[in-house]
Amino acid sequence: NAGVTQTPKFRILKIGQSMTLQCTQDMNHNYMYWYRQDPGMGLKLIYYSVGAGITDKGEVPNGYNVSRSTTEDFPLRLELAAPSQTSVYFCASSYAGSYEQYFGPGTRLTVT
């Protein structure tokens, strides 16, 4: 099992550009999550999904969108990139809400 994979590893965006961060898991987990981690801080939940077709907001959803058309994939979309979105983004999955989460390696995004 590859676990949770994320692409790209690094990206530099200009203000106002858009991009999609990809996340795929091969563990057949129902739950998937997107977090962001600012320097020296803990992780903050952006969006999560409890299954295909179902998504909900976390603590910091503004400026982001998600979709979940399959069990495996949970892409995160930034529509109008802003410098405040410079961060490391982690995707995670779990079998169910009460089970431990498995994290991907992260995407380091810089918006200038």
Next chain:
Amino acid sequence: DAKTTQPPSMDCAEGRAANLPCNHSTISGNEYVYWYRQIHSQGPQYIIHGLKNNETNEMASLIITEDRKSSTLILPHATLRDTAVYYCIVRAEGTSGTYKYIFGTGTRLKVLA
């Protein structure tokens, strides 16, 4: 949502036990305590979790006080590879039966040779 308080940093000699404390005084009765660690800038890695009983697995032990207001993660024989940021997390119930993790800033553990 219950918050956690951890010391920002700790040192531990290699081969000795590392005891990492966490305060979660506002935890409610059905909220679990989870511990994760983050090595360098990798994704966090699950270590252990518990509700009110002490727990042990191949990585660590978790001691939760009887009033559940604090807990301690114990790495019995720390190695250099245990150098990481350790997060004590209270799992809070979200909407529709889901759960969410409330991350704090963690404890940066440095294991010294």
